[in-house]
Amino acid sequence: MEYLVTMTTQVPAGTPEGDVQDIRTREAAHSRDLAAQGNLLRLWRPPLQPGEWRSLGMFAAGDGDQLEKVLASMPLRVWRTDEVTPLAPHPNDPTGQTEKPRSVAPEFLTTFTVTVPAGTPRETVDAALAREAASAREQAGQGHLLRLWTLPGQGRxxxxxxxxxxxxxxxxxASLPLSVLGWMDVQTTPLTPHPSDPALAGG
Incomplete structure (x- = not known):
């Protein structure tokens, strides 16, 4: 099973810089080990405020308990809080497996929330979903859509x-069929490279 983990680190005031660098070095080494074991799939940095220390990670684990063991093994966990979002397969996922970036183009995470207007005929919904699936295949073929997962909650x-x-x-x-219909709200998060991202390291 795959999980998106938002990792926020707060270093205690007064911590010597040498201690911070030591843990960061050990964290990078351990991240490489987790990638080799297949637990750490990707790492990114989301937009940050000055002084903020936060990362987004894509992890794989058998279940939530195994994931917690993986996260607890990371050196930065002593200063870090983790927000875990379980991810389920999506029928329009173009690969069914995590891919490495196909180019140096920037990456983005998008959160979709679909709300079908009450009273919409079933055949209208089915036709819209079929167009959305075809669009996903087209976007994947153009190298834009890399992965798609189902989030907890209705229509997410x-x-x-x-x-x-x-x-x-x-x-x-804006071009996606469900967006054109006004049925889909989209939140977009721009991502920047993380130095320990397994994909960038050839993981």
């Missing part, structure tokens, strides 16, 4: 995308 999904810039990803989101 998470996507991993590549695009040239923020304007291009917004144009892609």
């Amino acid at each position: 999904a998470l996507g991993l995308w590549q695009a040239g810039d923020g304007a291009e990803i917004q144009a892609i989101m």
